[in-house]
Amino acid sequence: MSHRCSTWFVKSGKFACPTPNCRSVFAWKRNLTSHLRYQCGREPRFKCPYCDYVCKVKADVRKHIRVKHRNNDVYVIDIFQSWQIIR
Numbered sequence: 001m002s003h004r005c006s007t008w009f010v011k012s013g014k015f016a017c018p019t020p021n022c023r024s025v026f027a028w029k030r031n032l033t034s035h036l037r038y039q040c041g042r043e044p045r046f047k048c049p050y051c052d053y054v055c056k057v058k059a060d061v062r063k064h065i066r067v068k069h070r071n072n073d074v075y076v077i078d079i080f081q082s083w084q085i086i087r
């Protein structure tokens with residue numbers, strides 16, 4: 001994990017995640033650091049709801065469900081969005 005300190009910016013006294021599409025904001029820089037290390041940008045982020053299969057590409061999870069869980073609903077769980085279900 002490379003440090004990208006120059007891309008960190010402070011928004012109203014808080015530390016915002018520099019990753020595009022990520023709106024996480026932290027009061028402490030160390031929280032942002034651990035967010036970047038353990039959550040953000042960590043691949044994969046999309047999970048199969050029926051097994052432990054995870055993938056960074058949403059479409060691949062759908063493909064996996066169609067093949068491996070043929071009789072089930074096809075939807076994807078986004079681990080980064082608090083396990084939000086994406087249909």
Ligand SMILES: [Zn+2]
Nearest residue numbers: 017019022040
């Ligand atoms: Zn982030």
Ligand SMILES: [Zn+2]
Nearest residue numbers: 048050051053
């Ligand atoms: Zn699966």
